[in-house]
Amino acid sequence: MSVAWSAGSGVNRYFADRSLPGRLSSALWSFSRRDPRAWRSLAVNVGLLAAGMLCFYLTSRHRDAPVVRDDLALICLSVFALMAVVSYLAWECSTLVRVRSQVARQTPAGALLTSSFGPRALRVTTPGMSYEIPYASITRVARIGDVLVIRSANDLVMALPMELVPPQGLELLTSKVAGGPLREPSYS
Structure with a gap:
C-alpha cells in the first residue's frame, strides 16, 4: 500500500x-441498505407475492369447504412467508454480488x-x-x-x-x- x-x-x-475491493464493497452495500429507494424493488416483489397468494386463495374452489378453508388460508400464509424470505435473501445476495463485481472491476x-x-x-x-x-x-x-x-x-x-x-x-x-x-x- x-x-x-x-x-x-x-x-x-x-x-x-x-x-480495497472488499472494503469498498462493504461500505457501498451498507450504504445501499440504508437507502429507502433501494428497498422499492423488494417491496414491489413482496406486494406481488401477496397479491398472488390472495388471488389463489380467493379463486380456489376448495375455499368454500369449512374444513379446508382454514387449512388453505394457513397454506397460503406459509407459502407467502417462505417466498418473502427467499425474495429478501435473493435481493440481498444479488445486491452484494453486483456491488462486489463492479468494485473489483474498477479497482483491481x-x-x-x-x-x-x-x-x-x-x-x-x-x-x-x-x-x-x-x-x-x-x-x-x-x-x-x-x-x-x-x-x-x-x-x-x-x-x-x-x-x-x-x-x-x-x-x-x-x-x-x-x-x-x-x-x-x-x-x-
Whole structure:
C-alpha cells in the first residue's frame, strides 16, 4: 500500500491493495441498505407475492369447504412467508454480488487511484474512469468505516478509501456539501 499526499500539488494518490475491493464493497452495500429507494424493488416483489397468494386463495374452489378453508388460508400464509424470505435473501445476495463485481472491476489490486479537491469540484480518477463531481451536486456523504461514500444528485454513488481523503479535503467537502456536515451512520 502506498499513500502520497502533497499539499502543494493537491492530488492524492493511492495504490489499491488486495483489501480495497472488499472494503469498498462493504461500505457501498451498507450504504445501499440504508437507502429507502433501494428497498422499492423488494417491496414491489413482496406486494406481488401477496397479491398472488390472495388471488389463489380467493379463486380456489376448495375455499368454500369449512374444513379446508382454514387449512388453505394457513397454506397460503406459509407459502407467502417462505417466498418473502427467499425474495429478501435473493435481493440481498444479488445486491452484494453486483456491488462486489463492479468494485473489483474498477479497482483491481495495484491500480492507481487519485483524488483532487478543487475549489468547486471533487475529481477522482480510477484506471478505467475519471469523475468530476461539483460540490453543489453532492446530496449525501457518509463515512462507513475507513471509506467515504458520496452520492450526487444524478444518483452516482462513489466510495473513496480514506487514504484518498486527507483531513483538508474532508473539511472542504463537508463545508461545501449541500447536506451539511458529515454524519457518522448509526449502527444501533
